[in-house]
Amino acid sequence: MSEALRHSESSPSGRPRLVGRHLALVFAATLASLTGFFLLMSVVPMYARDGGAGEVGAGLATGTLMLTTVLAELGLPRLIRRFGHRTVLAAGFLLLGLPSLALPASDGMPMIIAVSLVRGLGFAVAVVATGAMAAALVPPERRGEGLGLYGIMTGAPSVLALPLGVWLAEQVGYAPVFVAGAVLSLAALAALPGLPGRTGTGGTDEPAFGIGAGLRSAVLVFPAVAFAATSMASGVLITFLPAVTGLAAGALLVQAGTATFARWWAGRAGDRHGAGRLLLPAVAVAGVGIGLLVFVPAPAAVFPAMVLFGAGFGIAQNASLAMMYEKVPLSGYGTVSAIWNIGFDGGMGVGGAAFGVAADQAGYPVSFALTAVLIFLVLPLARRR
Template identity: 35%
Template structure:
């Protein structure tokens, strides 16, 4: 676990640092808002593609080499990106970084499940999620301030931090190989119901996740552009990511005790209200900081909380025999939403304004909340209680089901 947590810390530090800076670097080179949004969209698109290919990589390369490949792909393109601010260079290096990130997200969550002691998978997953949240809480908000204090290429080059994770790949790979036999893992991963049936059961949680991560991706990408002063951008991003981290942990606990529908509806309506406040705040060139921060806190609660709740809800609906399919679908929904939100808000800003884009997202959240409120409990998987409620799930499944998201 120590090797895993150190690897994750260095890799996600490099990812979190460049998440708001690569789009800013594209704007520095002359790209418009759509071009800036395209950077994050490219990152998430290649992340999703890599997630679909990880099983093949593990089969052919093994755990140690696959982990090393992910760290190198995530880290080495950062100094290359710092050499030039043309959009095609930024998109190419960002695409390579997305492949590395996709490998590490799947491998990290799988390794956590494999290394957790019997009966403590929830604790191990919580620790893993905490280590993931720290770089995003600290480095993503600090990135605009670092870029203002130092030459932007210097800060971009620090995105090579994942390379420092290489010493931990061998020990982690050997530990996972010792805990799981590859043939047994392959047999377990191919069991379960047909994929189409599983996706039908978890469709509503995935749509909810896609919407809230679209809003989060838009905020993480464009806050340096619409927040005004660098200090305002730092404060806004810190409050957003810190609120999301706390809500992610707290709602993961609540999802095991209460029915998901009231929690989902409350968080969607709160997130929609937060987006409406953000839309009002960014209408002017100098957004009122208090209104902007209030909106981002409300949105952050929905962004973090719905990640955990939709993950638990999807697992309950899919049933214990379909964990692999559910996990892959959830991760793809998360990353697709992040990229889609950045792309669409950049397009909205180019055609109209940032304010208009946030207003549309706000209306979409309220609409989905109404759908969730009026929808039935949905098809249930094996091991799920009579109301689709996590509290009624099979106790045997509760001992093995992750309580937080894979990210």
């Protein structure tokens, strides 16, 4: 980031200001684009299931969405360096919003998969580019707190839009929800004219810290993989909770709300005591939470499970990301954002697709138990280094 931009993000007293004008615009674009995304996140698998595709089809709807998300994230650091954040974000918001308008035309799997593949490209841009900009625009000494606030901006859409999309689809049908999701994602374009074309994460005058170097670094990959295991469970919940309990809207609201608060709290705690102390217990708590779902559809199991999983998931989000940013120069922020989001989105995609196959063969309780076991298996990767 340039010195001029750093100065513009400082308060008159000299104390580092957490949120300046540019970061506020990043937050606005994040809120709008991800609200549109999460409004459809559980609805599209429901649409596939109601169209006759069954559990495997519902899992494929999430899996294909995350497939192109992960593939796009591999190339985004280079694209951001070449074209700048603003241009890349504009293309991403268009790819995220416009394809949703085609969904009312057909509930067949070819249409659902085609739309999901394109929307995955847009989603990759929305999370990687905004995440890298947010990390560059907060003062380093307040990075955890800033990432926690950014986590609220990314978590609030899931808190509100995930259960709202399920409820609206049941009340007014699928087509209005698809249109609303498209409009919200496209509204993020309004924030772009006020953003800088580049921050320090995209300047071509800096030495590149590319995705290849990042993927060879254990201090980046290990936290990302540990977090990816919890993200895998999140993809399972988003895709299949509406199928296993009539309390899905309320349960998703509790899970997303707990995760958002936990992510913010972890940012403040990590700045004071170190983010590395938080990751291992967070992953363990998430595993316990998902393990409780072997008792679904009992309400006494669903809501405690959502609280525990949400807390572990939210803390793991912030702790893993803060640990990774600590290990790279400013020019590597785009790479860190990409690798972390690959873990996030790849985990969600694998979780949704694999769980659909497992549930079809062994049933939901066994599949939830297997998911918990996989989370516990990655605990050694979550140790502080």
